[in-house]
Amino acid sequence: MPLLEIRNLQIDFGHGLKALRAVDGVALSLEPGKTLGLVGESGSGKSVTALAIARLLACPPAVYAGGEILLAGRDVLRLRAAELRQIRGGLVSYVFQEPGASLNPVFRIGGQIKEALQLHRPEAATDAEVIRLLKLVGIPAPETRMKSYPHELSGGMQQRVMIAMALAPQPKLLVADEPTTALDVTIQAQIIELLAQLRQQLGMAILLITHNLGIVGDIADDVAVMYAGQIVEQGPAHDLLQRPLHPYTQALMKSVPTLAADAERLTTISGQVPRLGAFPTGCRFHPRCPVARPECSQAPPPLAEVEPRRWVRCPYWNSPSLKA
Amino acid sequence: MITRLFRRLIWSVVTLLGTVLLTFFLLNAVPGDVARVIAGSKASPDVIKEIHAKYHLDDPVWQRFALYLNQLAHGDLGHSYVTDQPVAEALLTRLPTTIALTALAVVMWVALAVPLGALTARFRDSWFDRSTLVVATVSLSLPAFWLARMMQYWFAYKLGWFPIGFFRSFRDLLLPAASLAILFVGYYARLIHTNMVEVLDSPYIRAARAKGASETRVLFKHALRNAMIPVITILGMDVAGLLGGVLFVENVFALPGIGTLAVQSVFNLDPPVIMGTVLFSAILVVGANWAVDLLYGWIDPRIKSAS
C-alpha cells in the first residue's frame, strides 16, 4: 500500500462563481521510504498540493472541492480535528522555504523542537533527545545551540533546525516545500545531502518540492512536473530527467543554467505562467509551447501513460519535432 | 546592552530635570503673590514680609531654583505652604490609592483586551468579531468624565452596589478603575486584533499547525507573544499618560489619591505641592519607559542581541 495516495485532488480558492481552481485533478502516489520530486514554476500549485496533505490550507479562502488524500490508507479530507492533529507532525512533517520565518522568533530552538516531541512522543521530550536530533542534522555544539533563538543562527542552520523539528516525532513522510530556495548554493548542497542521508538512515518518504529540476535529480526516485494546477508529466527520475517527453519539461530543463563550456545564452520559456482563473483553453501550455499546433487550443489533453510508468499530458509527445 | 542602559539612564535624568525646571519657572511666572495665598488676603504687610523672607520669595528665581534642587538632592520635597504638611508625606499617604487604581485599571483592560483581540483575530469576520468592533468603536468615543459620572450614577447611586464617594477598601476602587479601563479596552482589543491577524498569517504559525499544535496552543502560545510585541510600547505610553484620567476619576469618586492632591494644590496655588505632584508624574513616565524596556527584552529576544 502506498504511504500517500492523492486521487483526483481539486482545490479552489473562493466559492461558487468566484471560485478559482488552483489544483485540478492532481494524482500522486508515494511508497514508504521513497522520494518524489514535485517540480514546476511559481504559481503552478505545488505548495497548495503540499499543504493539502495535512489539510493545512486556510479555509476560507481555500476549498477542498474534490478528490481524496489517502495517508496510510485514511482520507485526510475526512478526518476530525483531533485526528488531524495526530497526523500533523506525527505521520507527516513539513519543512518550509523560509527557515527564518518558519521558526517562532520568541522561543529558543530547543524549546521548539521539544514542543514537537511533547505533542507526539511525550516520553521522549527531554534535552537529551533534542541534543540527539540537533546532532543528527549536523548542528555543531548542540548543547549550547539548543538555547539559541532562531535569529542567532544562519539560514542554513535554521533550516537544519526546521528539519530536526520535523524529524522529532519520527514521521513517515517529510514534505519539504522548496527547502533550499532561500539558501546559498553551497548550503543548498549541504541540505540536500542531509535529506538524502536522513532518508536512508530513517527510512522515511520525502515529497520534495522545487522549481529547479537540477535539485530533484540528486535525490528523487520519481518526478512529477506541474503546470497551471495540473500534472503534465510524471515518471522515474532517472528516465524523466534524461529523456523528458513533455514540451514543458523539456523547456524547464533547458532553462537551468549550466557551467558547460559553450554556456552562452540561456534557453527560456517565452511568456509567463498564466494567472489563476486565466488558464488557457485546451492544453494550458499552448500559448508558450514551442511546438503547439492549432488543435492544442481546442480539447484539453489527458494525462496518459505513454510508456510503462511514464505519464505525459501531451498527445504529440512522440512527434519528430519534439525529439530534436 | 550596557550602553543602552546607560543611555536610557541619562535620558531619564534629563527628563526629570527638564520637567522640574520647566514647572518651576512656569509656576514662577504665574501672577499673584504666594505670600498672600499663605497668609490670607487680610494679612498685614509685616506678616507678608516675614513670609517673603522665610520662603526666600524675594531672591532671584534661579537662586530659588538652585535652592529647590539642593533640597531635592537631599530628598526633601518641601512643605505645603497651605497645610505645612511635608510634601513627601502628602504624596506618600496618597500614593497607594493612585497606584492601586492605576494598576487595577491596567490589569482590567489588558485582561479583557487580550482574549478579545486574540479571539476576534482567530474568528475574523464572524458576528462575534463584528459586534466587538462596534462596541470597541463606541467605547473609544466615550468622554472620560461622562463615563465616570454615569457609572457612578448607575452602579453606586441607583443600584447601590458600590459606595458613591470616599475610599474605604479595595472594593471601592473597582468602579473607578473600571471606568478608566473601559476607555482602553476597545482600543487595545483592536490593536491586539490587528497585530494578531498579521501574526496568524506568518509562516511560523503555519509551521506550528503543521507540528500538530491545537488551535488554542497556536493562538495563545505561538501567536500571542509575537502579537504583543508592538503593543508593549503603546501600553507603556498609555500607562504613563494615564495620570490625566486618574486625576479625573479620583476627583469624581472623591478618592484620596495623587489626582485629588494635584487638583487641590492647583486651586490653592501651593507651589511645593504642585512641584511634588508634577515630579511624581514625571517619575511615572520615566518608570513606565523602563518597564517597557525590560518587558521588551523579555518578550522579544531579538532586542537583546541587537544594539
Place this chain on the structure above:
Amino acid sequence: MTMSESLLEVKALKVHFPVNVGLFARPTEFVRAVDDVSFTIAPGETVGLVGESGCGKTTLGRAVIRLIEPTGGQILFDGMDLVPLKGAALRAQRRKFQMIFQDPFASLNPRAKVENIIGEALDIHRLVLNATARRQRVESLLQDVGLEAAHAQRYPHEFSGGQRQRIGIARALAVQPKLIVCDEPVSALDVSVQAQIVNLLRDLQQEHGMAYLFVAHDLAVVRHISRRILVMYLGRIVESGEARSVCQSPRHPYTQALISAVPVVDPKLKRRRMVLAGDVPSPIHPPAGCPFHPRCPVAEARCKTEVPALREVESGHWVSCHLAK
C-alpha cells in the same frame, strides 16, 4: 590593462564596519566586510562576483558605487577617484552608475505607479524637459525591458516577481548609466524566469553598451552572463579570471566547491559532490592564515598560519591558495 581602457578601477578597497560601539569609547572591533579588494571593469564588460551570503558581495557592490562609505582604497571611475567625493560632486556622478536589487518585492515603492518609479530618476537628473517627453521615455524604457507601455499606470503589486525585476531594470536604465551593479538580481526568481532576466540583461548590454558588476551566489548563473569572474570569500577575492577558465579549471578549493554545488539536471553528468562543511565563519574574527582553512578539504599545516597571496597562476587567472599551480 592601462587606465584609459578601464571604466572602473578598484584599488585596495576596504570597508570595515565597527561593532560594539561604546558610548564614548572608540569602536573596539570591526567586521572586515571588504578587505583589500582590487579589480577592473572595462566599458561594456560584465564582471561576475560570486560567493556565499555574508562574504561581502553586497557590501562590495554598494561601496563601488558609493552607497556605502569605503574605509580605504580607491575607486577610479572614468579615471576619477570617487572615494573623496562628497555632496553635489558625488551626486553629479551618480547618474553614471545604477543598481538593481535582489528583492524585486521590497525594492519598489508599493504606493508609486510604475511611471513614477521609473520617472523619478529622470526628474532627479533633469533628463526630460516636459511631461510628454517623460511619458514617452518611460514607455520606451518599458518596451526595452519587455513590458508594455500600458503597464506605466499600474502599481508594483500587480506584477509577478520577474516583471517587477524588469521594472527595476527599466528604472536603472532610465539615466543611461555606464555601469549597473546587479545585486543578486535573479536569486529570488524561478529558474525559468531567471533565464529570461539574464537574457534580457545581455540583450540590453549589447544595445546600450553599459558594463555590469553582476553579483550572485550561483556560479552557473554568473557563468552565463560574465566575461570575467571574481570569487569572494570572507571579504577577499580568492580567485579571479576569465569566466571560462574559472569554471572549467578552477584552481582554488573554494571555487571547486562552489562549482560542484551547482545543481545538474542530467543524471549522466552527475559528479561526486564536494560538499563544504559548515557556514562562512564570522568576518569579525576571520581564521588566521588562509581564511578558508577550517572548511578546506585539502588544507595543510602552513594554511593555518601563512596567508596565501593572490598570485597569477596563468595569464589573467589569479588565485590565492598555497597549493594552486
